[in-house]
Amino acid sequence: MKAAIYASDFFSLFFPAYCAGCHRSLVKGEESICLYCQSRLPRTSMHDESGNKLERLFWGRTDIEAATAFLKMPREGTVHRLIHELKYKENKNVGIRLGKLFGTELGASKRMNQYDYIIPVPLHPKKLYMRGYNQCDCIGEGMALTLGGELMTNNLRRIVFTQSQTRKSRYDRWKNVETIFGLSQPDMLEGKRILLIDDVITTGSTIEACSLVLNQIKGLKLSVASLAMPV
Numbered sequence: 381m382k383a384a385i386y387a388s389d390f391f392s393l394f395f396p397a398y399c400a401g402c403h404r405s406l407v408k409g410e411e412s413i414c415l416y417c418q419s420r421l422p423r424t425s426m427h428d429e430s431g432n433k434l435e436r437l438f439w440g441r442t443d444i445e446a447a448t449a450f451l452k453m454p455r456e457g458t459v460h461r462l463i464h465e466l467k468y469k470e471n472k473n474v475g476i477r478l479g480k481l482f483g484t485e486l487g488a489s490k491r492m493n494q495y496d497y498i499i500p501v502p503l504h505p506k507k508l509y510m511r512g513y514n515q516c517d518c519i520g521e522g523m524a525l526t527l528g529g530e531l532m533t534n535n536l537r538r539i540v541f542t543q544s545q546t547r548k549s550r551y552d553r554w555k556n557v558e559t560i561f562g563l564s565q566p567d568m569l570e571g572k573r574i575l576l577i578d579d580v581i582t583t584g585s586t587i588e589a590c591s592l593v594l595n596q597i598k599g600l601k602l603s604v605a606s607l608a609m610p611v
């Protein structure tokens with residue numbers, strides 16, 4: 381018994397279980413975020429609102445069936461800290477935890493509750509190499525657990541052009557590197573309901589670029605879910 385206690389103390393010495401929002405110690409049953417922070421998360425509550433703020437961002441740009449965000453993100457505060465933990469502190473669990481909470485909410489919504497595939501926006505290969513993981517995959521993993529649908533991370537890809545592949549000007553190349561996506565198995569997505577996942581949507585240009593390739597698939601219905609949106 382004593383050995384077991386020591387083992388657990390030893391483990392928590394190196395892997396302290398702290399809240400990613402307020403850095404207080406977590407108690408049993410809390411996952412990554414304490415119940416206090418969780419209860420105070422500024423939810424958008426707009427999943428069932430047709431023509432909501434996020435959907436309006438894409439009007440006239442691309443065809444999206446429904447779009448929503450889980451949390452409002454002011455310039456500083458808990459949501460900012462959570463996203464920072466997820467992106468820059470290798471805290472993948474906070475992404476999974478928030479994804480689970482988001483998925484539960486969508487599952488209870490009227491119009492965004494059923495998808496065949498959950499597809500995280502792919503990270504630029506350079507960033508993936510630097511970070512070692514795609515934070516949107518973590519969010520998608522959590523969402524698939526509570527919302528259902530299959531997490532698909534190997535189909536939608538960023539296509540990076542090298543200098544030898546293009547004769548365009550330097551500016552055009554730079555522009556294209558940031559905005560071109562492709563699918564490795566487009567047939568799999570025919571007639572499917574897709575939920576595209578991002579961590580934070582600001583200008584919407586990444587989602588727009590993804591949608592251009594996804595909307596070419598026959599019968600595909602595209603919705604968008606962002607973990608947070610700036611307010």
Ligand SMILES: [Zn+2]
Nearest residue numbers: 399402414417
């Ligand atoms: Zn907390």
